[in-house]
Amino acid sequence: MIDDQDTGRALPERGVPADRVLRELRGLREGDRPTHGGRLFAYVYDPAVPGLDELAAAAHAGSAHVNGLDPTAFPSLLAMENALVGAAARLLGGGPGTTAPDVVGSVTSGGTESLILAVKAARDARPDVAAPRIAVPVTAHAAFAKAARYLRVALDPVPVDPATLRPSAADVAAAIRPDTVLVACSAPSYAHGVVDPVAEIAGVAATAGVRCHVDACFGGWTLPWLRRLGAPVPPFDFAVDGVTSISVDLHKYAYAPKGVSVLLHRDPGLRAPQYFAYADWPGYTMVNPVIASTRSGGPIAAAYATLRHLGEDGYLRLAAATRDAVAGLADAVRGTDGLRLMAEPESTVVCFTSADPGLDLFVLVDELTVRGWHTQPQLAYGELPASVHLTVTASVAPRVAEFGPDLADAVAAARAAGPVELPAELTALAATLTPDALTPELVAGLAAGLGLGGPVSGGPGVPGGDRGAGAGGAVPDRTAMVNALLNAAPPALRERLLVEFVGLLQRPTY
Ligand SMILES: Cc1ncc(COP(=O)(O)O)c(C=O)c1O
Secondary structure (H helix, E strand, O other), X not given: OOOHHHOOOOOOOOOOOHHHHHHHHHHHHOOXXXXXXXXXXXXXXXXXXXXXXXXXXXXXXXXXXXXXXXOOOOHHXXXXXXXXXXXXXXXXXXXXXXXXXXXXXXXXXXXXXXXXXXXXXXXXXXXXXXXXXXXXXXXXXXHHHHHHHHHOOEEEEEXXXXXXXXXXXXXXXXXXXXXXXXXXXXXXXXXXXXXOOHHHHHHHHHHHOOEEEEEOOXXXXXXXXXXXXXXXXXXXXXXXXXOOEEEEEOOOOOOOOOOOEEEEEOOHHHHHHHOEEEOOOOOOOEEEOOXXXXXXOHHHHHHHHHHHHHHHHHHHHHHHHHHHHHHHXXXXXXXXXXXXXXXXXXXXXXEEEEOOOOOOHHHHHHHHHHOOOEOEEEOOEOOEXXXXXXXXOHHHHHHHHHHXXXXXXXXXXXXXXOOOOXXXXXHHHHHHOOHHHXXXXXXXXXXXXXXXXXXXXXXXXXXXXXXXXXXXXXXXXXXXXXXHHHXXXXXXXXXXXHHHHHHHHOOOOO
C-alpha cells in the first residue's frame, strides 16, 4: 500500500513501485514547456528525428553508472570521449592534414564549464601575472563573466558597434593590457547570432602574445554545415592563425542530450594548465581534465550515439532545414509592421526588436506565449534595445508557415493592449534602488506586488518554464510587467532581483 500523502516526496516512507514513479514523473513533466514540436525557441535543441530520443536514452542508460574519474578503469568512456573530441576537432579545422594537426581537447558538462576551463587554462599558463585579466566583447556569453568571478580574473569588456553588434579588432587591441591572459570572441554570439571578426581578433591577440578563445558553443556545430551548404561563413576556427582554443556544445546543435560540450586546444601545451592533479593526501591521486571529478558516462555515450546515428549527411540535412526555417521566420519578422531584425540572420538565430513605441516587446512575448510560441525576451543593454531571441532548430521547419499569421495576430493584440505601464512607485524604485538596499522583505513585497509567488518564468535568463516553477511559486502566464521592471533597472539591480526571485522559488519541499 502506498500512502498518497507521500506523493511528491523524494524520499517516501515506503518505496513506490517503478510504474507509479514513472507516472508521477510524466505528470511533473506535463507542466514544462514543450521540448518537442518546434514552438520553443530557447533552452532546447530539437532535430525532430524519429527514434533519436530513444537511441540517446538507451546509450545514456548503458553508461550512466560508468565513471569518468579514471579513464583507465573505463576504457569505453575514454574511447568515446576521444572520438567526440576528434569529430569536433575535424569539423573545426583541426586534425591530420590541417594547419592544426595537434588539436587536443576534453569533454565537459556544458558551454559554461568549457569557458571556465578555457579561462583557467589561460590564467594558469601565466603564473608570472599576479592579477590576470581577460578581454571579452560585451556580446560574449555571460559564462565568461562567471569564469572571471569564479577564478578571480578581471574582465575587460570590449564594446560592440550597435549597428553590426560586433566588436572591432581595434577595440580588442585597445583592451589588451600587459596582464591580459586571454581574448575571447563568439562564433556566433548567443543573443543576436552574429559571428565576430575572428580572424582580425585572433590576429591582434597573436601579435600581443595572448591566447584567443573562440566561443563556438552555440554555433560551432552549425556554421561548418551552413558553409558547406553555400552560406558565406567567415573563417572562425583553427584554420585561423592565432585561435588557440574553441568550445563547441554537443548538447546544442549536435542535438545530443544535455551535459556535453567539447573544449579544444590547438596543441597539448596549451591544454596542459587546464588539468588539475593532486597527490598530497592519503587517497587516490586525483587527475582531472575538467571541473567535475566523478563524471557520468551517460551524456558522453548519448552524444556518441547521436553523432554516429546522424552522421555528416544527417547534420547537413538538419542544417538545411534550420537554414530554411530561419529564412522563413526572418521573412515573417520583416513582413510585420513595427518589428525590426536586430541583424540579418547569418546562423541559426532570429532576433528582432520593436520599431514602434506603441508595440511593447514584452507584451508581444506574452501574446506569442498565449498562441503557443515560446520566445526569449532580452533586456535592453547599453545602446542596444530590448529584443526577442529565437533559437531556431530543425524542428521549427514544419511550423514556419504557422508563425507569420500568429506573429501578426500577436502584434495586433500587443498594440491593442498597449505598452506595460509600471506603477510609478515601481519605476522610481527600479531607477533609484541600489542592489545593497534590496532586502529579502523588499523583494518579497515586490514579488507579491507583481503577482508572483516566485520569479518571472521564461524571463531573461531565468531557468524553468511557466508551470515548471513547481510547488513553491505561483508564476503568472503573463510576465510583461516583470520584464518591464527588470528592463527599467540597471544590470546590477537586475542581477540582485533575479537572485532573490529565484531564491524564493528554490525552497525545499518536505
Ligand atoms: C555562445 C554560448 N556560449 C556559452 C553558452 C553556455 O552554455 P551552457 O548553457 O551549456 O553552459 C551558451 C549557451 O547558450 C552560448 O550560447
